[in-house]
Amino acid sequence: MSAAVQMRRMDYPGTITLVDADPHLPYERPPLSKALMDGAEHGLVPIQPAETYRDLDIDLRLGERVVEVDPARLTVRLSDGDVLNSGRLVLATGVSPRRLDVKGARAANVLSLRDAADARRIGVYMARGGPLVIVGAGFIGLELAAVARERGIDVTVVEAQPHPLAHAVGTDVARLLTDLHRGHGVRLLSGVTVRELIGSVDGVEEVRLSDGRRLPAAAVVVGVGVDPRRGLARSARVDTDSFGIPVNEFGQTSRAWIYATGDVASQPHPNLPGRGRIEHWDAALRHGAAVGATLAGNPVRYTDPPYAWSDQYGATLQIVGRARSTDELVMREGASPDRFLAFWIRRGRIGAVAGMDVPRDIGAVKRLMAIGTPVSTGLLARRDTDLRGLLKARAGGRGAVADVNPVN
Template identity: 55%
Template sequence: MSTSQFVVVGASAAGVSAAFALRRAGATGAVTIVDADPNLPYERPPLSKSELGGPAALRPLRPASDYADAGIELLLGSSVAEIEPGRAVHLADGTALQADHTVLTTGVRARRLTVPGADLDNVLVLRDAADSAALAARLTVGGPLVVVGGGFIGLELAAVALERGIRPTVVEMAPLPLLGVVDRPVAELVHRRHHERGVELVLGTTVERFVGHGAVEEVVLADGRRLPAATVVVGVGVEPRDELAVKAGLETDRAGIVVDCHGATSDPRVWAAGDIASQPHPALAQRGRIEHWDAALRHGEAVGASAAGVPTAYTDPPYAWSDQFGTTYQMLGRRHPGDTLVLREDSGPERLLAFWLRDGRLVAALGLDAGREIGALRRIVGAAPAVPAPLLADPATDLRRLAKELRAAG
């Protein structure tokens, strides 16, 4: 295995992490990362935050010298047309790369609306550096800006727009933003925070069509309202980029490429990691995607080691964050329907702590402007200890001390 040749398809966080994990696990054969994006592999989270469109938004995952030092070849600006498991990865230009093992880290694409006018100019999505640059250019023109989708990405973009002097309108089909990710009391605090800062939130409806002559001029909603729009950003979820896997006959499902706990697909010569992987994980009620950047890094590392012959499972609790208005939401673990919400008694729109218990055990937590507390909980959320709800709700409880006590007892 150590002398096998590996091709990693996708210069994502998962792909880069997998490539370096291959080397650390003893792979001495050729390791090549291929991606159609011509940029040195970069972090995706800054693309939707205050750095949007600026030089800081393209924050390299690693310096270029790291790849050379590790003997990892980068083929950037090269599209993959087909994978031939156990033999080759075929590029769109006709080049064939020998690949005893292939690691697919192709990630996801932004879902687009299939409504009339969706192909008008200035109806944008945000997923990569090119999207970020296009949106930044539109923001320099000014408003009106309509953001379709009240998830983390949509709320981040609304905050960025306000920073740049544009009052955005966010359209969300649910009754509150983030509802489904968090429970109603937390979603109400998020809603209040954005509303108080000047974000217009149009809730409980969706887009019927976009109207304009060449470029978008109006968003027509299902309830009949019409919103003026010079720019629209659609943030209504993502879809797996699984075409290569489907063409190769690998097992897939609605979430992506089906893998086992080590990242192996239905073909033992092909692996998948990161957002593209439909994986089993202790935090999930059933196999599925974990779409966060931190999870992609960790899953990629585990899958890279496994592909090199060192079976490794990614079981850490998922961690995600979202920067909005100069402070950060941080979330650990995954809330399931039916979990018990415990909201810190002093929580408000500017600072909050929320916890979720399952059978009395701590399985997830979310904080705003509460980095020290969330940091203290990272180990115990994964261990899912039993915690009395009144202790969590009481602002006087020192969570760092509580975490130490629970770890010592566990």
């Protein structure tokens, strides 16, 4: 959607057709964990109103699936038999949730969350009450745990790693998130995996763990990662890798007329240690717009720091940039599970930041990162430091902020 709209807004003159297997007008995915739990269709939030597509002359083919890309004929074949000519093709096929590879994983009450239909199914089971077992303490798993607890449902989260989201925020911040959820009554079991899902023809009734424990379950939601949807790329004989579809800095694949964007793109990015995926809403919008601009004749690189957020218990966790193992962690004084600010310092500057319920501070830090302001770790750690004041001082042309560590 983002690529198509940007192309037209930059006066791309050709026909633009957007094909999506989902029957709904393109909608925002992040709110699904809350907006559709009651099964209401009106909970969907359109990315753009219907009139935008009409005004921009973008042909929507919703509820249809692309089954093949023919690189010799430059055509795209749809599930209903239609064949579309394609001078340029953008693959924004995204990712698919991984399934558990254990006995019982195909039962009707073993669920995942990726689209509106998934959210409705989860909503049906939540309406029946618990106990609910969530496998995987990533963003989706923790958000669903928060939603369920707010409804009074008994929730157990099973996580294979020692701490939830440690790959994204490190061990210290992950401990705060663990305490947040346990404080709200979530039973969070870490360092264990699912061995078997036990039940009857009607569905799973128990979850057996690798340490032998058995958890009662009225439903199981699985959030253990995703796999890129590379099928169409392979049908077009486009190169793929373990991350998805490799693209250059402008989103172009190994075939010059085919581009890839969003979750499926295996991209070079200055905030990644190497090629990889950036699976966030903000990144999909910005990368899509960059690819759209490129196709309209104005090449744009997507280099913005990745931004992610997660709503949990009425507060918002925000993350800007990607922390690295070599960064120095600085935690602001007074950190608690429901309110904290953590910085990762790289060569004297902020390389990444994470905060819970501190949106104005995150906004200031994001701008400090953009202008590359050198910082003092001692200043960042102090609770009374005015980050917006530091930003104004820097923007006002007075040079580096006071109490700055020397930069090598």
